[in-house]
Amino acid sequence: IVGFVSRIWKFFQKAWSIAVREPKKAIHGVKVGMALSVVSLFYYMRPLYDGVGGNAMWAVMTVVVVFEYTVGATLYKCVNRATGTFLAGALGLGVHWIANQSGEKFEPIILEVTVFLLAAATTFSRFIPTIKARFDYGATIFILTFSLVSVSGYRVDQLFELAHQRLSTIAIGISLCIITTMIFCPVWAGNELHYLITNNTEKIADSLNGCVVEYFGINANVNSKGEDSDKVFQGYKCVLNSKATEEAMANFARWEPAHGRFSFRHPWNEYLKVGVLLRKCAYCIESLNVSTNSDTEAPDFLKKHFSKYCIGLSSSSSDVLKELAVTMNTMTKSTKIDLMVHEMNNAVQELQGALKSLEKQPIIKDSKNGTEEGNKSSTFIVPLMEMVPIVSISTLLTEIAARIEK
Amino acid sequence: IVGFVSRIWKFFQKAWSIAVREPKKAIHGVKVGMALSVVSLFYYMRPLYDGVGGNAMWAVMTVVVVFEYTVGATLYKCVNRATGTFLAGALGLGVHWIANQSGEKFEPIILEVTVFLLAAATTFSRFIPTIKARFDYGATIFILTFSLVSVSGYRVDQLFELAHQRLSTIAIGISLCIITTMIFCPVWAGNELHYLITNNTEKIADSLNGCVVEYFGINANVNSKGEDSDKVFQGYKCVLNSKATEEAMANFARWEPAHGRFSFRHPWNEYLKVGVLLRKCAYCIESLNVSTNSDTEAPDFLKKHFSKYCIGLSSSSSDVLKELAVTMNTMTKSTKIDLMVHEMNNAVQELQGALKSLEKQPIIKDSKNGTEEGNKSSTFIVPLMEMVPIVSISTLLTEIAARIEK
Numbered sequence: 087i088v089g090f091v092s093r094i095w096k097f098f099q100k101a102w103s104i105a106v107r108e109p110k111k112a113i114h115g116v117k118v119g120m121a122l123s124v125v126s127l128f129y130y131m132r133p134l135y136d137g138v139g140g141n142a143m144w145a146v147m148t149v150v151v152v153f154e155y156t157v158g159a160t161l162y163k164c165v166n167r168a169t170g171t172f173l174a175g176a177l178g179l180g181v182h183w184i185a186n187q188s189g190e191k192f193e194p195i196i197l198e199v200t201v202f203l204l205a206a207a208t209t210f211s212r213f214i215p216t217i218k219a220r221f222d223y224g225a226t227i228f229i230l231t232f233s234l235v236s237v238s239g240y241r242v243d244q245l246f247e248l249a250h251q252r253l254s255t256i257a258i259g260i261s262l263c264i265i266t267t268m269i270f271c272p273v274w275a276g277n278e279l280h281y282l283i284t285n286n287t288e289k290i291a292d293s294l295n296g297c298v299v300e301y302f303g304i305n306a307n308v309n310s311k312g313e314d315s316d317k318v319f320q321g322y323k324c325v326l327n328s329k330a331t332e333e334a335m336a337n338f339a340r341w342e343p344a345h346g347r348f349s350f351r352h353p354w355n356e357y358l359k360v361g362v363l364l365r366k367c368a369y370c371i372e373s374l375n376v377s378t379n380s381d382t383e384a385p386d387f388l389k390k391h392f393s394k395y396c397i398g399l400s401s402s403s404s405d406v407l408k409e410l411a412v413t414m415n416t417m418t419k420s421t422k423i424d425l426m427v428h429e430m431n432n433a434v435q436e437l438q439g440a441l442k443s444l445e446k447q448p449i450i451k452d453s454k455n456g457t458e459e460g461n462k463s464s465t466f467i468v469p470l471m472e473m474v475p476i477v478s479i480s481t482l483l484t485e486i487a488a489r490i491e492k
Numbered sequence: 493i494v495g496f497v498s499r500i501w502k503f504f505q506k507a508w509s510i511a512v513r514e515p516k517k518a519i520h521g522v523k524v525g526m527a528l529s530v531v532s533l534f535y536y537m538r539p540l541y542d543g544v545g546g547n548a549m550w551a552v553m554t555v556v557v558v559f560e561y562t563v564g565a566t567l568y569k570c571v572n573r574a575t576g577t578f579l580a581g582a583l584g585l586g587v588h589w590i591a592n593q594s595g596e597k598f599e600p601i602i603l604e605v606t607v608f609l610l611a612a613a614t615t616f617s618r619f620i621p622t623i624k625a626r627f628d629y630g631a632t633i634f635i636l637t638f639s640l641v642s643v644s645g646y647r648v649d650q651l652f653e654l655a656h657q658r659l660s661t662i663a664i665g666i667s668l669c670i671i672t673t674m675i676f677c678p679v680w681a682g683n684e685l686h687y688l689i690t691n692n693t694e695k696i697a698d699s700l701n702g703c704v705v706e707y708f709g710i711n712a713n714v715n716s717k718g719e720d721s722d723k724v725f726q727g728y729k730c731v732l733n734s735k736a737t738e739e740a741m742a743n744f745a746r747w748e749p750a751h752g753r754f755s756f757r758h759p760w761n762e763y764l765k766v767g768v769l770l771r772k773c774a775y776c777i778e779s780l781n782v783s784t785n786s787d788t789e790a791p792d793f794l795k796k797h798f799s800k801y802c803i804g805l806s807s808s809s810s811d812v813l814k815e816l817a818v819t820m821n822t823m824t825k826s827t828k829i830d831l832m833v834h835e836m837n838n839a840v841q842e843l844q845g846a847l848k849s850l851e852k853q854p855i856i857k858d859s860k861n862g863t864e865e866g867n868k869s870s871t872f873i874v875p876l877m878e879m880v881p882i883v884s885i886s887t888l889l890t891e892i893a894a895r896i897e898k
Contacts, residue, residue, distance in 0.1 A: 114616070201525070209525070
């Protein structure tokens, strides 16, 4: 029992730490609670209350199911739910009318067959990527409403009134959700995406610098910082697997109205492109990291020889990345960036020069070890140089993005 | 209008091609249609039918919402829905009883406050990773049922009967779903995961080989194959972003009972570990690929010199990977694998030897160009060699996995 209590205690500690780190999430919980209380209050107060299970519940259900963390996701679900319900309701009424015309005997058969066909077709359509991205939830609601209308329609004749009530209660739920989610501490998917990409750019810059500095060993410095620098240095690992999050965010962001610095048709796709380039940089850092940790170390004199150029290159390219992050953040075209890219290209050429000059004088240190390990060291350098075209492409692209954003 | 029609036509073509490529998905649609028709049939036939919107709809709703593509996902939702409904129902009745005892005046206040608190707490708990992975859907259902019980409880006194009816209709829906999903062409999440990982291993092996062969240019051969070989060669890109899918699958697979060659507590986590290693290999191939496409090419004589060793190494390591895929597929310990790993290690040593011997005789070809480009070429080789420890780790790990699986 003590173990059980301590586990529960740990669980609460974890929850508390999440709440402290990301107060937005705790606020989201409060918002859901608020919206639900308001909806139920609405029904306590209402004099025209007409029995349980009828339509009162649809507003409550809508709030519970539709309310999501970001505004974009909520809007997506609201629009999908409304259109899904409306379409399926209309179609259900139509089918029901046809079935009614065709006599007592055929009615259930027609209804059964249409339910079967529509459910199968709609479920299958959810596997098609474009539908999946935009209308996944709507398809579920469509099936649900259609089959409910069909099943109930067989017995009840006041279908029109039912549909009307249903739609109005759903409208109440939806409008309440939209109001709560947008007015009270809104979490915009667009903002989150923007922040995520900017943050990832900074992480990549830090990791790049950290990785190179660690390799060329101002080790005393690194060790004194301990875990902290290790965390900075591992930052790129988040970037490696950020694809799914980015795409979901961009998808939701499309549903959002203009907010803050973002207009309605903000080019969210540009963010995805920048995300892809960042991920490529992260792959490069991963392979840099692998070569850093490989068994064979380059000899000290080579390290010293190259350290200046490598650190120069890495710091200049991480400067470029950081400047890019600032550019994205402020959504202005930076005047410094051209200069910095120029500087970075200079650093590349210096490094290449150093490589060549080393190869010119192999006589001085022609011990077999010397040059063989030189290869090793250069294999460390080259991924660094490979990053440069990527960085400059990403520079170009973000320039474009920044221009669109202005 | 012509444009619109042609777009719809294209859409249908796309849908058709998906259905042909993955008939399982089309069958899934048919299954959902079937389950829904059976549920509605159940209600057409039932003599004790007691009005619309009451409880008939809960069975339909359960089927629509709970029925998922894989058996694991369906079971996960069923268990979550059942437990969520039950817990929330019990708690709702309890709170309702307390509220009833405390008099007319306080009743709505108590109910409101509990709805608010529970909804906020439960919504927040969905952000905690362990809850999110296992009980995300259950939490939603918990909030839904609890607030429905609270709202309705204020007016209706036959709550117990209502709860009983609700639970029984949900039970009908759930059991129908489970039966349909498990008996008629089941799609097991575990199977899909197994297939995904095995397939990814093969893709990595093919890409590795393709990348190296292309670089050392049996170009005529590659061009004649055209697109086909390009597809094989790009296979590793799927692996780069497979993390989310793998984790979802493993999560659902845990809910599945024993099926086929998998027991109930099959070590699904091992698959995730193999997945991580495969992704590391994919990063290496990505960086190989980048260096292949870099501007500076190594001179021909160096290429020729190394091509033998490199192709040897890549083919032996891709053989190891393929053998691993076979091992995973058949879930037996392969006798050949030790031999193949040994062969691969030999290939590594040969390549290292070749590198060293090249460095020994820089006098013959001491043109500045020669050795400088040698560096370039070696940078191509080294990521290849970096793959080797990863491959051998993954060998070890899969051996372990295979042993557990036996």
